[in-house]
Amino acid sequence: MLQELDILNYTTIKGRSIDQIHLTYEVFGKPLYTAPIVLVNHALTGNSAVCGEHGWWNGLIGKDKCIDTNRYTVLSFNIPGNGYDGKEENLIEEYKIFNARDIAAIFSEGLKLLKIDKLHAVIGGSVGGGIAWELAALNPSLITHLIPVATDWKSTDWLKANCLVQEQILLNSKDPVHDARLHAMLIYRSPESFKQKFNRTYNDEKDMYNIESWLLYHGEKLDGRFALSAYKELNHILANIDITKGRGDFDEVVASIQSNIHIISVDSDIFFTAEEDRATFKKLKRVKQNVTHKIINSVHGHDAFLIEFEQLNALLKDVF
Numbered sequence: 001m002l003q004e005l006d007i008l009n010y011t012t013i014k015g016r017s018i019d020q021i022h023l024t025y026e027v028f029g030k031p032l033y034t035a036p037i038v039l040v041n042h043a044l045t046g047n048s049a050v051c052g053e054h055g056w057w058n059g060l061i062g063k064d065k066c067i068d069t070n071r072y073t074v075l076s077f078n079i080p081g082n083g084y085d086g087k088e089e090n091l092i093e094e095y096k097i098f099n100a101r102d103i104a105a106i107f108s109e110g111l112k113l114l115k116i117d118k119l120h121a122v123i124g125g126s127v128g129g130g131i132a133w134e135l136a137a138l139n140p141s142l143i144t145h146l147i148p149v150a151t152d153w154k155s156t157d158w159l160k161a162n163c164l165v166q167e168q169i170l171l172n173s174k175d176p177v178h179d180a181r182l183h184a185m186l187i188y189r190s191p192e193s194f195k196q197k198f199n200r201t202y203n204d205e206k207d208m209y210n211i212e213s214w215l216l217y218h219g220e221k222l223d224g225r226f227a228l229s230a231y232k233e234l235n236h237i238l239a240n241i242d243i244t245k246g247r248g249d250f251d252e253v254v255a256s257i258q259s260n261i262h263i264i265s266v267d268s269d270i271f272f273t274a275e276e277d278r279a280t281f282k283k284l285k286r287v288k289q290n291v292t293h294k295i296i297n298s299v300h301g302h303d304a305f306l307i308e309f310e311q312l313n314a315l316l317k318d319v320f
């Protein structure tokens with residue numbers, strides 16, 4: 001069930017004052033305050049429905065699953081403006097208003113209102129993992145296990161470049177959400193993934209290759225479920241993750257984070273690359289003991305965090 005908190009008088013990192021932000025959330029598993037809490041951050045087009053009927057992470061979260069709802073309270077916030085709170089008026093038109101740290105700060109305010117001062121774990125894929133990094137940097141003693149999946153503590157130049165292409169499509173296309181999704185699917189998957197899935201097969205009825213009709217299907221599907229303003233906002237947040245911005249040195253920022261950090265990458269991810277995470281891990285190891293870096297082996301690229309559940313479960317079983 002969707003629940004709502006009002007965050008009052010929030011000032012953005014860039015200094016804009018907002019009187020009221022509606023922060024919606026869902027709770028699964030054990031009721032709040034009866035069990036350790038796992039906060040799950042959704043990705044670009046996701047939402048707080050992490051498990052259950054419309055759950056997007058059912059392969060990982062649920063009864064007797066790796067993140068077992070018999071044992072944990074699972075909490076998930078909707079990023080304000082993502083369009084999944086059922087209220088048109090809560091969509092955000094000024095799409096550059098928030099960066100990833102703002103969202104982490106808004107989540108922190110939500111946790112304060114819920115009187116939560118300890119999280120067993122925070123896990124998130126892609127931009128959700130970037131927000132998890134920002135949350136840990138903002139609240140160094142809040143999180144016991146920080147689990148950034150297919151993500152990083154920063155948006156790289158490569159990521160920003162792809163987000164700029166996304167933004168230009170969203171601003172200039174006649175069919176913005178549909179067309180932006182077509183481009184996005186290319187960076188969420190991989191050449192090998194397409195080869196294994198389609199192998200140049202042709203659909204006579206549609207008179208097009210199966211890869212083409214699959215891409216168009218994904219464009220239409222997202223167009224039916226995701227608002228343009230939400231896409232623009234989330235894309236901007238994705239392009240603006242950086243736990244060091246305005247704080248200075250990476251070593252100092254991460255040294256203050258008390259969490260055990262479990263980085264998970266996908267070997268074929270061309271969006272948040274495993275190589276970049278390897279460099280992050282190497283830098284972290286200089287200043288911290290409690291850090292691991294594990295790899296999902298997959299042809300599916302970035303989206304493997306939504307596909308390769310067997311591996312994800314195996315990599316995370318020690319934490320949960």
Ligand SMILES: N[C@@H](CCO)C(=O)O
Pocket residue numbers: 043044045046125126127188303306
């Ligand atoms: N497929 C995911 C990838 C973004 O990280 C989404 O649409 O949210």
